[in-house]
Amino acid sequence: MITILDYGVGNLGSIVNMLKKIGIKASVASDAEMLQDANKLILPGVGAFDAGMRKLRETGLIPTLNELVLEKKIPTLGLCMGMQMMTKKSTEGIEDGLGWFDAETIRFSFSLEKAHLKIPHMGWNTISPRREHLLFTDFEDDVRFYFVHSYHVICHDESLSLAETEYGYSFSSIIQKENIIGAQFHPEKSHKFGMKLFENFAELI
Amino acid sequence: MLRTRVIPALLLRNRGLVKTVKFKSPKYLGDPINIVKIFNDKEVDELVFLDITATKEGKSPPFELLANITSECFMPLGYGGGIQKMEDVKRLLSMGIEKIILNSYAVENPDFVSEVAAFAGNQAVVISIDVKKNWRGRYEVITHGGTKKTGLNPVDFALQMQEKGAGEIFLNSIDRDGTMEGYDLELTKSIAEVLEVPLIACGGAKNVQDLGDVVKQGSASAAAAGSIFVFQGPLRGVLISYPSQKELRAVLP
Numbered sequence: 001m002i003t004i005l006d007y008g009v010g011n012l013g014s015i016v017n018m019l020k021k022i023g024i025k026a027s028v029a030s031d032a033e034m035l036q037d038a039n040k041l042i043l044p045g046v047g048a049f050d051a052g053m054r055k056l057r058e059t060g061l062i063p064t065l066n067e068l069v070l071e072k073k074i075p076t077l078g079l080c081m082g083m084q085m086m087t088k089k090s091t092e093g094i095e096d097g098l099g100w101f102d103a104e105t106i107r108f109s110f111s112l113e114k115a116h117l118k119i120p121h122m123g124w125n126t127i128s129p130r131r132e133h134l135l136f137t138d139f140e141d142d143v144r145f146y147f148v149h150s151y152h153v154i155c156h157d158e159s160l161s162l163a164e165t166e167y168g169y170s171f172s173s174i175i176q177k178e179n180i181i182g183a184q185f186h187p188e189k190s191h192k193f194g195m196k197l198f199e200n201f202a203e204l205i
Numbered sequence: 206m207l208r209t210r211v212i213p214a215l216l217l218r219n220r221g222l223v224k225t226v227k228f229k230s231p232k233y234l235g236d237p238i239n240i241v242k243i244f245n246d247k248e249v250d251e252l253v254f255l256d257i258t259a260t261k262e263g264k265s266p267p268f269e270l271l272a273n274i275t276s277e278c279f280m281p282l283g284y285g286g287g288i289q290k291m292e293d294v295k296r297l298l299s300m301g302i303e304k305i306i307l308n309s310y311a312v313e314n315p316d317f318v319s320e321v322a323a324f325a326g327n328q329a330v331v332i333s334i335d336v337k338k339n340w341r342g343r344y345e346v347i348t349h350g351g352t353k354k355t356g357l358n359p360v361d362f363a364l365q366m367q368e369k370g371a372g373e374i375f376l377n378s379i380d381r382d383g384t385m386e387g388y389d390l391e392l393t394k395s396i397a398e399v400l401e402v403p404l405i406a407c408g409g410a411k412n413v414q415d416l417g418d419v420v421k422q423g424s425a426s427a428a429a430a431g432s433i434f435v436f437q438g439p440l441r442g443v444l445i446s447y448p449s450q451k452e453l454r455a456v457l458p
Contacts, residue, residue, distance in 0.1 A: 013301035017276045046303075047326050118403050118426060120328050120372070124208045124250055142450060144208065146251075146281055148303075148328050166206055189281050189303070191248045 002202060003038035005065075006030040007056045009045055009081070014188040022195045024202050032064045039074050040202065041065075045081030049105065049151070050093030052081050062098070069100065073179040075204040083175065083182030084153060092151050100180050103155040103172075114168040120150040125185075127163040127173050135162070135174070135181065135200050143193045145185035147173075152184060179204075209420050209457040210427035213244055213434040213447065214253040214377075214407050217267065217286070224431050225257070226383035228335070228351030234435050234443050238273055244434075245278050247447040252278065253306065253375065253405075253429055255333070256286025257350050260309045266293055268300070275301035283375075285333050289314075294321050298329065306375060308333040309348035312355055312362075315369050322370030327402075330373075332366040334359055336392060337379040344392055351379050363396045363404075374404045375429065381409030385432050388415055393423035405429050413448050417456030 004015055006028045019026040029035040043065075045052050056062060069076045078086045087097045090105035097105070108119050124144045129136055152171040155161045162181070165173035175182045181201070187194030216223050216231070222240050223231035234240060237254075244252060254274070256267060264287050271284060284297055285306025294305050305325065311318050311332050322330045336359045339345045346357040355362075363374050376396060378389040388409045397404040403426030406419045410430035419425045437444035 013275060013299055014279075014303075017301060018279055020276075021279070046329075118401070121207065122328065122373075122403060123210045123427070125206065147207075148281075150328075186281075189279065191245075191279050194279065 001025045001027065002040045002042055003027050003029045003035065004042045004044065005035065005061070007059045007061065009047055009052050009055050012044060014186075015042060015044060015079075018188045018195060019198060022199060024198060030059070032061060035061060035064050035068070038068060040204070041068060041074055041076045043076065043078040043082035043085070045079065045083075045085060047081060048092060049081065049084060049090040049097075050095045052085055053093070053095035053097065056085065065098070069180060075201065076180050077201050078180075078182040079188070080149060080184060080186060083184055084151060086175075086180065086182050087153055090151060101153075101155065101160055101175055101177060101182070102157045103153050103160060103175060105151050105153050107151050108168060110168045117168045120148050121152075121167045122148045125165050125167065127165050127185075129163045130161055133162055133176060134204060135176070135197065137200050137203070139196060140193070143196075144190070145173075145187065145193055146189040147185045149184060153182065208250070208453075210250045210405075211416055211448070211453055211457070212251045212253050212405060212427055212429040213249055214255065214429045214431050215240065216431065217254060217256040217270075218258050220267075220270070223257075224383060224435055228379050228382055231257075232441070237270060238277070240435075240445055241274050242277055243445040244447065245280065247445075249280060249447050251281040251283070251427075253283045254285070255306065256284075259287030260348075261350050261352065263287075266297065268296060271297065271302060272300050283331055285331070289317070291320060291324065294324065298325055303329055304331050304373075305329055306331045306333050308335065309353070311366060312346065312348050312357065315365065318366060318369040318371055322372070327370050327372035330371050331375050331405075332363075332371040332373070333375040333377060334363060334366075335377045335379055347379060359392070360396055360399060363400060367400055367402050371402060373402055374400060376404055376406050376408075378408035383432055384409055385411035387411060388419040388423055388428075390419065390423040393419055393425050397424035397426070403427060407431075413452055413456050416453070417458070421458055
């Protein structure tokens with residue numbers, strides 16, 4: 001059973017649809033009572049950093065989240081803005097992030113010879129794992145994911161970076177520390193590749 | 206490396222999918238859900254779904270049909286046709302349509318583009334621009350499914366839409382639509398080169414090579430097409446297809 005946090009931001013419909021398609025039970029939680037029983041969590045997110053953090057703060061769920069993620073250490077997956085919110089801060093806004101990773105979020109910035117690259121980074125791109133992880137179990141060779149973002153995460157501690165993606169330069173497209181994972185792309189929009197990633201996440205303990 | 210997107214553009218007309226030629230003579234292709242499922246199985250990069258009669262007939266988006274599609278479709282999905290209210294935008298986003306496509310209403314009410322962008326982010330707003338060459342040989346923006354002249358120059362209009370918050374421009378050449386004579390590279394390039402946001406070119410593709418050409422020579426960021434993904438052979442028999450990743454990589458930059 002995977003609990004998807006609903007704090008009024010993000011495309012929950014697509015995540016629910018994909019989990020249903022691959023036969024993984026999912027529930028959507030929007031209050032502390034529903035959230036506290038979670039044993040696996042997805043933190044979705046789209047839109048602006050400050051808007052997301054403010055919405056999350058308004059729910060009053062951050063203490064419950066911290067307890068589940070940092071103390072009970074349940075497997076937790078942040079997607080896109082949900083990943084960025086797991087960092088300390090973002091140059092997109094002034095709000096503090098959740099600070100679960102010693103990392104921050106910055107806007108893509110290209111050198112002159114790469115200045116033709118469009119922002120957002122939008123479309124299908126590949127990932128290169130930096131180390132082994134169960135999340136990559138049985139991945140195909142030509143695995144690709146759908147990205148759409150203007151900001152990306154930089155890890156102060158490089159060992160946090162689990163996979164990288166190339167767009168103008170190499171950036172962290174998956175970060176991981178113990179039970180916490182953040183992915184910059186949208187598995188829920190990435191065909192069988194996203195399904196495989198969700199299946200692997202569902203197997204994590 | 207980021208792959209160039211190749212996007213089937215599907216036209217909905219009264220519950221059925223159709224393909225037009227120069228925005229006219231719609232030919233029935235089949236049931237939308239069945240066809241979309243086939244594209245999903247072929248792992249297409251993205252789908253664009255346009256209801257071509259919604260605006261002309263004053264209809265709302267076909268929410269029920271779209272909900273059926275999003276529950277079976279696991280790729281980025283854009284929908285356009287009859288969107289004029291924030292309420293509609295929110296409903297589409299919540300069901301898993303992540304790109305809101307505006308056309309006629311963006312001309313009538315450009316501030317609506319900003320309103321949608323402020324709510325959902327620029328990446329969620331695609332402005333579809335239908336262009337036709339007029340009798341003087343000048344390109345002009347046409348709305349309402351190719352029936353209403355606006356007098357607007359497509360380059361100026363695209364820039365205005367970018368300014369208002371559009372995250373992408375979907376350019377459709379009415380003169381090339383369904384003709385399979387190749388993209389209008391001149392038109393595509395004239396707009397793509399002045400834009401900061403990505404331009405998706407549509408109208409005229411006859412083969413996979415054309416998809417590469419509109420990106421390399423037309424400066425488009427993505428290639429959309431209809432006929433080549435739904436017809437086969439000179440008699441235009443209905444057959445849903447999509448090139449393999451290998452075929453695409455051979456022609457795309």
